[in-house]
Amino acid sequence: MDTKTKPVAIDQLRIDGPRLWDSLMELAQIGATPKGGVCRLTLTDLDRQGRDLVTRWAREAGLMVTIDRIGNGFMRRPGRNNSLPPVVAGSHIDTQPTGGKFDGNYGVLAGLEVVRTLNDHGIQTEAPIEVAFWTNEEGSRFVPVMMGSGVFAKAFTLEHAYAATDTEGKSVKDELERIGYVGPEEPGAHPIGTYFETHIEQGPVLEDNDKTIGVVTGVLGIRWYDCTVTGMEAHAGPTPMALRKDALQVATRLMQEVVACAHRHPPHGRGTVGMVQVHPNSRNVIPGRVKFSIDLRNASDAICAAMDADIRAVAARIAAETGLAIAIEQVSEYPAQPFHADCIAAVQRAADRLGYSNMPAVSGAGHDAVYMARLAPAGMIFIPCKDGISHNEIEDAKPEHITAGCNVLLQAMLERAGVA
C-alpha cells in the first residue's frame, strides 16, 4: 500500500477535491453535448467507454473489479478482515439523453475518491470497501428504471430485465453482450454490509435553505390514480346554471383538493394533477366527462394511506353535494423507503464533525439506494444542485459542495467499516 504521506488522524482526513472534480469532468467528456451536458445512454458504445474508464481508474487504484450478469460493477479494496461484508459506495454512470455531468456519476466517483484518499494515507479498514455502479438506473432507453440494482435486490428477475427492448427492438441482453459487460457473477450473490449513495439533490430545498449537506432520511412513497368525473354534455347557451351537470367544474374542485390534501399532510406531502382530458373539449358544450391524473407522495406508507383515505373522502363529499359521479382508480403504488437509522446518524455525525451546514432531507426521486435498503443498512448524502435542476444539460453543482459530500461519505464509510 502506498504510504507517501505521513500518518493523519482519521477525523482530520480529507478527500482531494480537485482530483475528484477533474475525474468528473473527464468522465463527462464521454458523450459530452454541445450545451455542456452528457448523453451516455445505458448499454451504448459511450456507456462502454464510460465503464472502461471507471474500471481502469479502479484498477489503477489497486481495486479488484467484478462484473455480474446484469453488468453491475463492484470494485473492491480489501480490509483487514475480509470475512466481513463490504461497506459499499455506489450509484450509476448512465445518463438521460439530455443529462448532466453529476447525476449518478458523482456517487460512483466519490466512492473512487474515498479509495484514492485511503491509498494516499496508507489507511487500512477493518471491513472491505467497495465502489459499485449499477446498470441502467435512468430507464430512458430500457424499462424498468433502476434495473441493475432491482435485479440485484430481486425486485424482478434477470430474465425480465434481459428481455426489455429499446425503441429499435434491441434487447438488454444483446446490448450487454455487445459492449462486453455480461460478467460471471450471479446478481445478488454479492454481500453488502452497508450502502451509501452520494447524489445531487435534484430539487431546490438545500439551495433554498442555504445548506451544504442533506442528511437523507428516506425516499417518498408514491401513489398514482386515474380520476373520472361524469356529468352530462349540454348546450352552453340554453342550459341555465342551476340545471347543469358540469363535469369540469366538479373536477376542478377535486383538483384543488389534491393540493390541499398534500398541505394537510406536511412536511413531505406532495399532490399533483399533471394530466387532464376534457370531453368533448368544445367551446360551447358543457363538459360531460373529465379524466385526470393524481400523483400523491409522502414519507411513509402510513401517511400515504392517510392521504388516500383523505382524497377519497373529499371526492365522496363533492359527489354527494353535486350529484355527479366521481371514480378514483389507483393505477400504481411505490412504497416509501426509509433509510437505516444507523446510516442516517453516521451521515449526520460526519457532516456535523466536518462543520458543514446540514438538514434532514427526503428524496422525491427514486435511486439505486432504494433497492439496496431492502438488503442492508443504507443511507444517502445529498448536496445542492444549481436551481434544483437535473435531468438537464444545464445541471450544475459547486466544486466545494462536491468536495463536502465526498468528505461526508469518507467519514461515514470509515465509521461503518472501522479502521484497522
Ligand SMILES: [Zn+2]
Ligand atoms: Zn441518479
